[in-house]
Each structure stands twice: as C-alpha cells, then as structure tokens.
Amino acid sequence: MAMLNTLIELPNPLVLGAAFAFMALVLVGGIIRNEVSAGMGMVLRVIGNTGLAISFGVTLLQLGGAFTGMTSAAHAAEVDVNGMETRIPMGSDGHFWITAKINGVDQRFLVDTGATYTTVSSDVADRAGLVPVEDEKAGIGRVMLHTANGDTPADMARIDHVQVGSIDAERMPAVIAPGIGTTNVLGMNFLSGLKSWRVEDNTLILMPR
Structure with missing residues (x-):
C-alpha cells in the first residue's frame, strides 16, 4: 500500500525574517539594559517581544489555513x-x-x-x-x-x-x-x-x- 505524505507549507519568509529581527531586538535590548541604558534597553525589549508575539500569531493563522486546506482537499470536487x-x-x-x-x-x-x-x-x-x-x-x-x-x-x-x-x-x-x-x-x-x-x-x- 502506498503511503500518503501531505506537506504543510512553511511560514511566509517575510514573517520568519521579521521574527528573527524582533529576536535580535530583544537580545540587543537586554545588552543595552545591562550595560548602557536601562530605559532604552527596556523599550527595545518591549518592542521585540511584542513583534515576536505578533509574528507567532500570524504563523499560527498560516498553519491553520494549511490544515484547513488539507481538510477541504479530502472533500473532492464534483465529478x-x-x-x-x-x-x-x-x-x-x-x-x-x-x-x-x-x-x-x-x-x-x-x-x-x-x-x-x-x-x-x-x-x-x-x-x-x-x-x-x-x-x-x-x-x-x-x-x-x-x-x-x-x-x-x-x-x-x-x-x-x-x-x-x-x-x-x-x-x-x-x-x-x-x-x-x-x-x-x-x-x-x-x-x-x-x-x-x-x-x-x-x-x-x-x-x-
């Protein structure tokens, strides 16, 4: 019996890139907070964490759409x-x-x-x-x-x-x-x-x- 393997698309590259950028902000904010300016470091960390949360939400929506597509695919078009x-x-x-x-x-x-x-x-x-x-x-x-x-x-x-x-x-x-x-x-x-x-x-x- 053949095995059916369904591929789920990866998140949008733009969203993925934004997530990495926000992660970098969190890291830089932590360094600045400890070594330069606590206030500026806190602001960068807040921006970074907010961006990460948004990116994570968008990714979940994309994956949800992929699973919805898989489900609808099983409901065949009219013959x-x-x-x-x-x-x-x-x-x-x-x-x-x-x-x-x-x-x-x-x-x-x-x-x-x-x-x-x-x-x-x-x-x-x-x-x-x-x-x-x-x-x-x-x-x-x-x-x-x-x-x-x-x-x-x-x-x-x-x-x-x-x-x-x-x-x-x-x-x-x-x-x-x-x-x-x-x-x-x-x-x-x-x-x-x-x-x-x-x-x-x-x-x-x-x-x-």
Whole structure:
C-alpha cells in the first residue's frame, strides 16, 4: 500500500525574517539594559517581544489555513461525467479524491495508483455490509498491510457493486483495513478494470469498458 505524505507549507519568509529581527531586538535590548541604558534597553525589549508575539500569531493563522486546506482537499470536487468519460479534478493537495458508491453507500476515496487493492475502513465496511471472505480461486484471503507502524494483518472482502460517475464495477475485491482512519483508497484493481485511465491538465479521466 502506498503511503500518503501531505506537506504543510512553511511560514511566509517575510514573517520568519521579521521574527528573527524582533529576536535580535530583544537580545540587543537586554545588552543595552545591562550595560548602557536601562530605559532604552527596556523599550527595545518591549518592542521585540511584542513583534515576536505578533509574528507567532500570524504563523499560527498560516498553519491553520494549511490544515484547513488539507481538510477541504479530502472533500473532492464534483465529478464531471462527459459522455462515457468520468473526469475528476485534482485536489488542492495534489491528489485525486472522488465519491464512490459501494453497495449503495456514498463514501470518499483517494485514487491511489500505488495501492494494489481498494481499501476501506472497518466502519465503511460495516455500513456497506462487507464481510471477510476467503476464495483461493479469486485470490482473496488474509493480507498483510505495510504501514509506517509495521505490517498489519487485514481481511479481504468482495464489494458487490461499485459506482463512480459513469463506471459500474461488480464483485470487486477489497481490503478491510482496521485503523486506516478516514482515508479510503481506490487501488489498481479498480483502475485495471477500466478500458483506460489517464491524467490530462490536472484531471483524472476514467473510461469504462
């Protein structure tokens, strides 16, 4: 299974530079206060500390906006069905998020070409009525998920019906992954069942058979 790494932008360089300048004021104010003029040193320290507080507040707002962007990225833009094509615009995080209907249940999915199997959380599996199955002929059974915390055993199931835009897939194997959180994944076993798929102008284009 591919690991999804989301990068958070660093604070604005201007804000960072201002913070260093205010830190220098605090240091200089301390030196002047001790060796030259207590009054002037106090003024410089007050200005420096105030500036640092403002810079810290601006940085928190910027980071808050970054996390908000990450959250909104998980809420995919509307899928555009053009004839037989299903077109999915890239999210602000650089990934493709879609709403798929599995066994009649709407759920957000990340399209991950690095994932062998479609993967759903235990909660989604329960709501979609998925149960662990073993089918040697279909190659379905227990699997090991490779995660940042080590290998984790997981059950496999079969989704009776998957609908994504103009695409309908039936009896598709999927992994029920405990502890996956809220990120469900549409893997290569979904994409390989299509007539074609490609990325053009930051849009994922899916064509059913």
